[in-house]
Amino acid sequence: MDSNNNKIEKVVELLRSSKHTVVFTGAGVSVESGIPPFRGAGGLWERYDPEEVASIYGFKRNPKAFWEFAKELLVKTKAEPNKAHYAIAELEKMGIVKAVITQNIDMLHQKAGSSRVLELHGSMEYVDCLDCHTAYKWEEIEKKIEKEIPRCESCGSYYLKPRVVFFGEALPSDVLSEAMDEARKCDVFMVVGSSLVVYPAAHLPFIAKENEAKLIIINYDPTDRDELFDVVIHGKAGDILLKIVEKLKHV
Ligand code: NAD
Numbered sequence: 001m002d003s004n005n006n007k008i009e010k011v012v013e014l015l016r017s018s019k020h021t022v023v024f025t026g027a028g029v030s031v032e033s034g035i036p037p038f039r040g041a042g043g044l045w046e047r048y049d050p051e052e053v054a055s056i057y058g059f060k061r062n063p064k065a066f067w068e069f070a071k072e073l074l075v076k077t078k079a080e081p082n083k084a085h086y087a088i089a090e091l092e093k094m095g096i097v098k099a100v101i102t103q104n105i106d107m108l109h110q111k112a113g114s115s116r117v118l119e120l121h122g123s124m125e126y127v128d129c130l131d132c133h134t135a136y137k138w139e140e141i142e143k144k145i146e147k148e149i150p151r152c153e154s155c156g157s158y159y160l161k162p163r164v165v166f167f168g169e170a171l172p173s174d175v176l177s178e179a180m181d182e183a184r185k186c187d188v189f190m191v192v193g194s195s196l197v198v199y200p201a202a203h204l205p206f207i208a209k210e211n212e213a214k215l216i217i218i219n220y221d222p223t224d225r226d227e228l229f230d231v232v233i234h235g236k237a238g239d240i241l242l243k244i245v246e247k248l249k250h251v
């Protein structure tokens with residue numbers, strides 16, 4: 001833990017002199033909110049087949065399997081933002097963080113107060129009927145899902161697809177190009193809670209590095225990309241980010 005304290009000091013120094021920090025988050029930032037990640041200890045892939053529940057092919061074969069999975073991931077957990085989401089929002093208020101790029105679909109950064117959030121994999125905010133194109137707000141679907149697999153009220157179809165990027169689908173090109181711009185512009189690029197294995201999202205730290213940004217990673221487990229980073233902290237995002245914000249405020 002002592003060595004983590006030294007690393008936290010290093011992060012504080014980098015953030016204090018940064019003019020444009022970009023935070024890049026993955027499922028790990030929401031673990032302390034009770035949403036399990038895909039990979040790592042307690043990861044969903046230990047119990048679900050990604051091909052079945054998170055690919056566009058699986059969804060088209062059987063949308064019900066996806067909704068059972070979504071219920072466990074997003075409804076049963078009744079997730080609220082945690083210390084890590086709030087700390088990242090605070091760093092934006094302090095003028096340090098200019099953008100949050102997230103792979104998450106849970107909308108917890110916005111709920112915590114971050115205003116510039118680039119959602120690389122979309123979000124659950126809207127759900128579309130693939131048959132009759134009726135659009136629903138997530139809250140309407142969320143209410144139904146407690147009792148039954150949701151169906152379209154207009155046409156009865158089970159093909160209700162949230163505006164998230166499934167495996168096998170392309171990322172929204174406007175969001176991806178904004179995220180790439182941010183990676184080029186920033187002087188500090190800070191990864192929080194990502195295993196950095198899902199591409200093209202995981203390419204962004206490389207772009208930042210090529211443009212001479214300092215790279216920080218805060219992740220519970222080591223990743224295969226740790227050697228790319230100037231500061232590597234292994235631990236829980238909430239505790240670590242809270243310490244960082246407190247130190248930035250009190251010196
Ligand atoms: P991942 O599941 O591959 O990896 C999560 C990483 O978070 C792991 O390396 C783990 O060590 C780390 N971690 C776990 N608890 C942590 C904590 N308390 N603090 C810091 N780190 C912690 O996640 P990924 O890289 O985001 O890729 C998975 C894909 O899954 C993404 O595309 C994302 O869209 C999707 N996903 C999203 C959610 C969500 O919206 N909350 C949840 C699960 C998966």
Ligand code: ZN
Nearest residue numbers: 129132152155
């Ligand atoms: Zn319909």
